[in-house]
Amino acid sequence: MPSPQAQALTRQFQQQVLNVAELIARRLRITALRADVANIDDWWERISPQVQREILTGHTALARLARGYLAQHAALEGVALAPVIIEPDPEQVATALRVSGPVAFKTQMAISGSEAAATRVMASQLQGAATRLVLEGDRQTTMRTFTERGEVEGWRRVAGRSSPCPFCLMLIGRGAVYSKQSARFQSHDRCSCKPELLYRHEPEPPEIRRLQEQWYTATAGHSGKAAVDAWRQFVAGQRTPGEGAP
Template sequence: MPSPEATRLTLEFQRQVQRAAELIARRLRVTAMRADVTDIDGWWERISPQVQEEILTGQSALARLARGYLQQHAALEGVRLAPVVVQPNPEQIATSLRVTGPVAFKTHMAASGGEEAASVRIMSSQLQGSAQRLLLDGPRETTMRTFAERDEMVGWRRVRGGGDTCPFCTMLIGRGAVYSKQSAKFQTHDRCACSAEPLYRREPEPPEVQKLARQWREATAGTTGAASVRAWQAYSRGQAAQAAT
């Protein structure tokens, strides 16, 4: 397991990047709530350059912050590491924002029979979620690229962020550390707060991961594939309901 100092550094880094991503994403939601529904495409054409630039700038800044985190984390574990900082992909950002922006608005308008207020709320929510994901892609992909290209980093472990963790993420956390260089991809979704913590040596899984792995085996016994995922989702919902009572 990482040292207590390295674990604390990871938690503080998570808080920093999440605060920054949430702040920018909330601003985008507020902007979207003021959309001109009489000309949604024209409105998007006017605001999208500024929105895309803010996401590009934010993603780059968080990727650079990840470089410092990775260097400090490695040093605490007695390793010298030269992180590989990713560069934003403007086309990917533009496409994701357009799909969760005007496309989402028009899709909901068609499905709802023209409910403009509801369609604006849906668009605003989806834009906020995609913006947060895009911003956090900077530090996540920097960690993944460093893992793929630097031998000093032998693996990574998914760690949960703040708040509730969805069944999909708890399933992935329960799979434990990843040591294969061919698995240098971080699976995520909108509003996901998880991050990847570097590993510099093979090591036993922490108690939380062992517990999740045990729960997975029990919840999915006798199932495979998609059926296992459904069984895990049902189990997770049951656990959440018990915790709420």
């Protein structure tokens, strides 16, 4: 594991970027709840340029913060590191927001016929998508640095909250990743996890070994989707209702 000082820096930085992403996402949720449901397409056409600019600005800000964090984190581990520079993809952001916005509204309208319900669903989906898109500034910077810098040996998934969802727990339990060829950080809307870089191969810490043992016990005799379902049931049985929901 990284040193206690490096781990503390990661926790501090993780909370900082979550605060930024969640602030932007909450503002977008409020905007969506005030949507002109009589003509959702015209409403989206009016507001989407500003929404996209805010997401892109947040993404860029977190990418810049991530570069400073990564250099400091590496220095605490005795490594000199030059983090990569990444730029957001405006087309990808525009598509994700449109799917979470007017497309989600129309889909829910077809299901329920309720403008109020459709507006709530759209607001929730936009909030989740905005959180993920802004946090990509940090995550993409970290993962590109991993793949492009020889000083970095691997990375480990770190939970941002005390009770991560079953999906994130499953990925955390897989332990450290050292393959640069298959490097990919999986996240979902509202996911608060982040990758933390490693500069040497290391044994899995006790908490990861416990997760792995729990996975093997919970999923014994299952594979594929059945194993994931068994894991979700196991995690749900260990928690109070609502705890750790994604």
